[in-house]
Amino acid sequence: xAAPAHAAPAPAGARxxxxxxxxxxxxxxxxxxxxxxxxxxxxxxxxAETPAxxxxxxxxxxxRAICAEALSLPPGLDGASARRFFxxxxxPYRIEPVEGRGFLTGYFEPEVEGAxxxxxxxxxxVYARPADLVTLQPGEPRPEGLDPVLAAARRAxxxxxxxxxxxxxxxAGALAGQGLEQLYLRDEPEVFIVQVQGSAxxxxxxxxxxxxxxxxxxxxxxxxIGRLLISEGRIAAGDMSLEHLMGWLRANxxxxxxxxxxxxxxxFFERQDESDPTRGPIGGAGVPLTPGRSIAxxxxxxxxxxxxxxxxxxxxxxxxxxxxARLMVAxxxxxxxxxxxxxxxxxxxxxxxxxxxxxxxxxxxxTVLWPDALRxxx
Numbered sequence: 505x506a507a508p509a510h511a512a513p514a515p516a517g518a519r520x521x522x523x524x525x526x527x528x529x530x531x532x533x534x535x536x537x538x539x540x541x542x543x544x545x546x547x548x549x550x551x552a553e554t555p556a557x558x559x560x561x562x563x564x565x566x567x568r569a570i571c572a573e574a575l576s577l578p579p580g581l582d583g584a585s586a587r588r589f590f591x592x593x594x595x596p597y598r599i600e601p602v603e604g605r606g607f608l609t610g611y612f613e614p615e616v617e618g619a620x621x622x623x624x625x626x627x628x629x630v631y632a633r634p635a636d637l638v639t640l641q642p643g644e645p646r647p648e649g650l651d652p653v654l655a656a657a658r659r660a661x662x663x664x665x666x667x668x669x670x671x672x673x674x675x676a677g678a679l680a681g682q683g684l685e686q687l688y689l690r691d692e693p694e695v696f697i698v699q700v701q702g703s704a705x706x707x708x709x710x711x712x713x714x715x716x717x718x719x720x721x722x723x724x725x726x727x728x729i730g731r732l733l734i735s736e737g738r739i740a741a742g743d744m745s746l747e748h749l750m751g752w753l754r755a756n757x758x759x760x761x762x763x764x765x766x767x768x769x770x771x772f773f774e775r776q777d778e779s780d781p782t783r784g785p786i787g788g789a790g791v792p793l794t795p796g797r798s799i800a801x802x803x804x805x806x807x808x809x810x811x812x813x814x815x816x817x818x819x820x821x822x823x824x825x826x827x828x829a830r831l832m833v834a835x836x837x838x839x840x841x842x843x844x845x846x847x848x849x850x851x852x853x854x855x856x857x858x859x860x861x862x863x864x865x866x867x868x869x870x871t872v873l874w875p876d877a878l879r880x881x882x
Contacts, residue, residue, distance in 0.1 A: 530829025560803030566875035606845030610864030656723025703785035726839030746862030787836030795852030
């Protein structure tokens with residue numbers, strides 16, 4: 505297939521191979537109206553110039569123009585019309601890593617119990633974003649002496665930057681006395697899992713439910729403690745899941761701290777006392793996530809709002825799910841989501857979504873729908 509006038513860029517370490525919509529597994533049977541609704545969430549943010557929670561690669565003017573066009577259409581676009589919209593405004597490119605394959609994981613919004621005041625039952629604090637934390641944008645020059653891998657830093661009163669405390673420092677009390685405690689969860693493993701997922705719904709003792717929304721991180725690189733436990737022979741690779749990980753951390757409190765501290769990254773949250781329970785958590789793009797339609801991508805490679813077709817097989821997960829072959833929208837990012845054909849699939853909220861997310865670790869065919877501004881409108 506010949507490349508169109510506005511061809512997708514080939515990311516470093518990968519090829520961008522033009523393909524056809526008819527060659528995308530599951531394309532004809534997909535719910536394009538559902539994908540279009542998710543796409544509109546990002547388009548509304550683009551139109552309103554809503555700042556992203558985690559800035560990503562800027563959307564190309566062609567993608568912004570397509571977003572504006574999508575917002576001008578009558579509400580409630582049906583499946584056939586939504587499919588035609590995508591097919592007449594984008595060209596699919598399969599992103600093929602030069603080495604290895606694409607990879608899919610899953611994440612979710614935990615639902616946990618907590619309290620606004622510390623108690624014996626709830627003693628692990630969730631911290632708000634510190635005032636002296638500065639997020640460094642991708643590609644932004646770093647001051648001399650500051651490690652270039654850092655994504656954030658601490659700004660002193662004179663404006664100088666230094667590394668922000670790592671997880672071990674924070675657990676030892678580096679942020680104590682600043683009034684940053686948003687609420688308290690059962691234990692540090694619970695806080696850790698909420699940080700990995702990037703959001704949570706917290707049920708308080710009086711029955712109220714509040715939400716934790718990502719507000720930043722300390723900027724240190726993310727380390728997978730699941731991989732660490734596998735490498736140490738603590739959990740077999742085939743048995744690794746969120747349930748097994750939490751079980752190990754709680755069954756081995758003497759070692760859990762050391763293992764969690766191996767991940768120097770630390771995430772901060774904003775507490776939302778009022779939020780629409782029918783809407784998903786806010787992702788990196790600053791818009792609510794849609795279960796089964798939102799993915800997290802590498803924000804240094806792909807812009808938010810980009811439609812992405814995923815195709816894989818999850819036969820071990822659930823018989824009614826089977827293979828995943830559907831159109832998604834890039835609306836989030838994560839410290840562990842690195843690479844041109846890497847995606848994290850948002851399963852939704854609660855225990856069942858968590859079960860599915862914990863089992864999602866599969867090879868992936870990653871196809872971006874790249875804007876083709878010069879393609880004829882039909």
